[in-house]
Amino acid sequence: MAKKTDKKLSGWDFSPSPEGTSHIALKDKYDLFIDGKWVKPSSGKYFDSINPSNEEKISSVAHANQADVDKAVKAARKAYNGAWGKMSGKERGKYIYRIARMMQEKARELAVIETLDGGKPIRESRDIDIPLACNHFFYYAGWADKLDYAFPNRKVESLGVAGQIIPWNFPLLMAAWKIAPALAAGNTVVLKPAESTSLTALKLAEIIEESGLPAGVVNIVTGFGDTGAAIVNHPDVDKVAFTGSTDVGKIIQKAISGTDKKATLELGGKSANIILEDAPIDQAVEGIVNGIFFNQGHVCCAGSRLFVQESVAEVVINKLKQRLDSLYVGNPLDKNTDIGAINSKEQLQTIKKYIKIGQEEGAEMYQSPCSIPTKGYFCPPTLFTNVAQSSVIVQEEIFGPVLTIQTFRTVDEVIQKANNTPFGLAAGVWTDKGSRIFNLTTKLRAGVVWANTYNKFDPTSPFGGYKESGFGREGGLHGLEAYVKLS
């Protein structure tokens, strides 16, 4: 039975409820998945994939270099010129459905591996990441033979070979967002997962192998930034799709500026979450927590800038602090865990750096007094009040469980403050009044606006940013545009 302990120390004390790991199948060493086969990296180099919650090695993963990427692009080109390129949309769709179904069958295994490899709470990988990834394949499978409906009066053709580079915050989900629409539109793929989270992409490669998808249609090359650069710069890649930081996005945009490569960039954000005085306060507090602490704040659209109307600021902030104290930080595999491990040592250092800057800038910090494990990479949920628009921690993306809180008096003022950022990925609005919601959704310069909710995703719903948060949309009918040539 749950027993209440000293609230100031750790909130609620739960009996541990860890998800089992005995049912998962992981190899000690993973090669590259190229042309339907598992091949050794030409450099012979492998790197360790680490469990960030205990710093133990899970598996070795191949480091692909330029020669390996070249091999993968050639395989993708061969498949594109061969069976896949000639296949009808109807048959392509059936392959994608097959992959979706096999992912659903292995959903629990994928969820456990995602949590082991990336540190996110099992509750999130089990209930959000993996189902959404499966559903994304299921959704785009249905578009494969309906492309003419998506682009009326245009001739729709595939692009060719898509080079795709994905981040470590939603490893399998990002792979699904990239691969599923690319295949539906008839392209072939070379995908690079992030170096700290390669494993579910490699499990997906196993599923793709089992599905009977023609060799070379999907190639998975693991590695670091140099591997990604080799994909971006490969002359036979027709399209580059990247999700990651704005800095790297700009490097990619520059690298391909002299070419005809088509690109979609889904980059960073510093999204405003706006609480108006008539908002349902308890729900809004939950929304703030979900907005910033979902996936340890490793979310490009995280509601990392909180704006609270002055008249309710005190009550919202007090409730928020109380709620912070009850968040359970710890073993990501435990079903009670709210906040898991920070994805890597480097990221933990980045977050700590920003926390230090915030304090040095004179902001007032509040951290949950929760106990955190001694091993692994963990960060308690953190709030900063007394921050200015010009504060570094208000301007820059931290990508961790750190929230800045500002207040405002009028709707006008908050629109200006919310839009005053180089980013434009998402925003949240909390109010009881529908007419205010539509006023704000009209005026906020962001690709997604959540009203009285936050961090909701669906395969049918387009996602992507304004301004320096990138261009192109993923999801829905709109997500197809990234992978077709229209004439």
Next chain:
Amino acid sequence: MSRLEVLKTYKIYIGGQFPRTESGRYYQIQDGKGKVIGNICLSSKKDVRNAVSAARKAFGGWAERSAFNRSQILYRIAEMLEGRRDQFINELMIQGASKVNAEKEIDLAIDRTVYYAGWCDKYQQLLSSVNPVSSAHFNFSVVEPTGVVSIIADENSSLIGMVSLILPAIAGGNTCVVLASETLPLCSITFAEVLNTSDLPAGVVNIVTGKKAELIEPMGNHMDVNATVYSGSNADEIKKIKELAVQNVKRVKTYNKKWISDESQDLYLIADLQEVKTTWHPIENIGGATSSY
């Protein structure tokens, strides 16, 4: 001693159950050589009424399911159809099809089911709109299913004609009552068995067998049916359906298509059984902030 084959009793499908017709009547169908294939339920007006009640009861739940869930269920129907492929080929051949044509028909039926499974969560983006009204309102139109649909299936096909009409109706969230081909009814009941093992809620699809001359009337004039779909070219039947529709302003959709073709499937078969709902919502415009900021 050779083993004696167990013959199947072809019943009808109402509310997820397989009853015999309440009328107790039957009619016989024969193969090309005049041999009797089976005793088929000669359904009555009362059977149609029972089927409409079941369809109405199922409508709210089916229409309000997530589009994704409807998609999953239609895909499951395709999986179940694939597993019974040989049975359908056999039945189509008993009813006179060549092996090649029978295989073509079942394969197309399976693929068409996958096709409409794909549409379940996509037609909305193509058929709905945001309307740029001049006043300070957010104004949008969405499509919603018409309701209970009576479907008079194509007379010349046992499987694909019927499947081609049921799928767009249920993909769009409608429920239906289907009158199977009078002369080629076998696959309709086997298809009902597929539906019954596909997680499709009871009552979403109901299938009766019998005589058109007798059943077009209750299918067409039932006051709790919102639309009638007819496949074929019999001018008298079409005229009758249109007349019957008047009393409660049923939508009537008639098709004269060659269903055994990849072309005979599209978004507009779904759109034909959708209503458009427009919502107005005010936008509060206070202060001078614009998106220029």
